[in-house]
Amino acid sequence: MTIERPAGEEPRGTVTEGLEIRSLEIPDVKVFRAPKKSDSRGWVMPSYSMNGLRAAGIDFVPLHENHCYSPKRGTMRGFHYQLPPYDQGKLIRVTRGRMLDVNVDLRRSSPTFGRYVMAELDPDGWNQILVPPGFAHCYCTLTDDCETIFKLDREFAPGHARGLAWNDPDLDIPWPIPADEVIVLPRDLDRPRFSTVTEFYD
Numbered sequence: 001m002t003i004e005r006p007a008g009e010e011p012r013g014t015v016t017e018g019l020e021i022r023s024l025e026i027p028d029v030k031v032f033r034a035p036k037k038s039d040s041r042g043w044v045m046p047s048y049s050m051n052g053l054r055a056a057g058i059d060f061v062p063l064h065e066n067h068c069y070s071p072k073r074g075t076m077r078g079f080h081y082q083l084p085p086y087d088q089g090k091l092i093r094v095t096r097g098r099m100l101d102v103n104v105d106l107r108r109s110s111p112t113f114g115r116y117v118m119a120e121l122d123p124d125g126w127n128q129i130l131v132p133p134g135f136a137h138c139y140c141t142l143t144d145d146c147e148t149i150f151k152l153d154r155e156f157a158p159g160h161a162r163g164l165a166w167n168d169p170d171l172d173i174p175w176p177i178p179a180d181e182v183i184v185l186p187r188d189l190d191r192p193r194f195s196t197v198t199e200f201y202d
């Protein structure tokens with residue numbers, strides 16, 4: 001969906017000018033692409049605007065941001081989620097390399113409880129994925145030298161952090177990297193399967 005606004009209705013350069021928003025199969029998860037404002041020197045991309053997203057009906061106000069670097073293709077980070085009151089909405093984009101981002105719906109009341117959505121993020125597409133609280137998040141890098149930027153609307157709370165097995169056979173996520181080539185911390189190798197998880201949302 002592109003929001004067209006008459007000239008002058010908004011301050012120049014807000015992210016809603018030319019913002020493209022697409023809902024994934026789980027509609028609460030959005031992928032959007034902010035426009036690049038090009039000129040002879042290069043371009044500027046208004047990558048985040050609270051009011052710009054609000055104008056598009058999305059209320060996401062980050063409290064902090066992480067910049068993550070993974071030197072090797074096949075680096076698996078997740079699945080991770082935080083329990084309330086530190087359940088996090090996440091706005092994720094890639095500034096170098098490419099990765100596959102997967103989110104599993106852990107909201108008991110959701111019609112898509114237990115289902116997942118995937119999106120490939122890379123700088124060429126300049127797409128971002130916006131995941132509301134209630135999901136377990138994981139991504140796998142598809143290239144060497146992958147850098148991701150996460151905006152989060154709740155603080156990091158290790159005591160409330162939980163995990164889910166990235167290779168859960170019931171989820172059967174089609175990761176494009178062979179399991180024996182995946183680079184993953186031992187901590188993320190011992191995560192519970194979805195069928196044995198007891199701590200969900202709502």
Ligand SMILES: Cc1cn([C@H]2C[C@H](O)[C@@H](COP(=O)(O)OP(=O)(O)O[C@H]3O[C@H](C)C(=O)[C@H](O)[C@H]3O)O2)c(=O)[nH]c1=O
Nearest residue numbers: 066068076077078079080081136137138139150155156
């Ligand atoms: C997330 C986070 C981490 N850290 C520190 C804690 C550790 O010393 C180090 C690595 O943390 P962690 O192992 O949690 O990072 P990942 O395995 O990449 O997990 C992260 O990426 C997956 C895909 C997620 O969805 C979470 O956002 C996040 O857990 O950074 C902080 O200081 N602040 C933070 O907000």
